[in-house]
Amino acid sequence: MINSHAHLDFTSMNAIAQNAVAIVPSIGNQNWTEVQMYPYFSFGIHPWMVESHSQQDLDHLEYLIKCNNPIAIGECGLDFHKTIDRDRQMYFFNAQVQLALTYNLPLILHAVKATEEIILTLKKHPQLSGEIHGFSGSNSQAQQLVSLGFYLGFGMQIINQQSSKLRQIVKHCPLEFILIETDDHPNPDDLQQVAAEIALLKQISLDTVITQCDNNAISLFKLT
Numbered sequence: 001m002i003n004s005h006a007h008l009d010f011t012s013m014n015a016i017a018q019n020a021v022a023i024v025p026s027i028g029n030q031n032w033t034e035v036q037m038y039p040y041f042s043f044g045i046h047p048w049m050v051e052s053h054s055q056q057d058l059d060h061l062e063y064l065i066k067c068n069n070p071i072a073i074g075e076c077g078l079d080f081h082k083t084i085d086r087d088r089q090m091y092f093f094n095a096q097v098q099l100a101l102t103y104n105l106p107l108i109l110h111a112v113k114a115t116e117e118i119i120l121t122l123k124k125h126p127q128l129s130g131e132i133h134g135f136s137g138s139n140s141q142a143q144q145l146v147s148l149g150f151y152l153g154f155g156m157q158i159i160n161q162q163s164s165k166l167r168q169i170v171k172h173c174p175l176e177f178i179l180i181e182t183d184d185h186p187n188p189d190d191l192q193q194v195a196a197e198i199a200l201l202k203q204i205s206l207d208t209v210i211t212q213c214d215n216n217a218i219s220l221f222k223l224t
């Protein structure tokens with residue numbers, strides 16, 4: 001089973017890193033080298049990290065993309081829940097959108113309290129592809145993203161019975177646009193649990209969920 005978003009290079013994740021097939025996103029210049037130890041990695045600057053990065057880092061990011069065959073650009077995006085300067089976040093997000101366009105790579109997006117702004121940007125560039133990992137927007141935003149061809153990543157949040165809004169979104173989101181992820185949860189059973197919950201919510205078999213979600217990751221990230 002493919003984990004579509006797992007920070008395997010974080011020390012807390014060492015226990016599951018050995019036998020996981022995963023997309024390993026980077027968060028900034030601090031782990032651009034580490035993520036390359038995994039077969040499927042991406043290069044980006046996370047919105048939480050923009051204050052410690054400069055234009056020089058963006059230039060270096062482009063150089064790495066040219067030389068090292070990442071499967072995507074990210075983790076990048078916007079987080080308006082944090083008190084990090086929004087203009088600075090927008091600057092780094094837009095720069096990474098341009099890189100995705102230039103190098104024809106999918107985006108791995110982090111969107112918290114900023115899904116609307118992300119959608120506005122994606123609408124301007126219909127040739128973009130990618131995923132919103134750890135989706136936390138509304139049902140209407142989920143529908144808009146799916147109609148733009150973007151995938152939605154879901155993790156352990158959907159197990160929580162109190163996340164009723166999110167669970168409804170999973171129930172109604174076409175399985176062809178769902179990715180399963182554990183992000184930074186260090187429990188190896190998480191992936192299976194999330195898949196089982198999707199099967200339950202959609203009243204379909206676990207096998208169907210696993211096969212389709214694996215295929216979604218393979219086709220979005222062109223995994224070989």
Ligand SMILES: [Zn+2]
Pocket residue numbers: 005007025075133183184
């Ligand atoms: Zn992440």
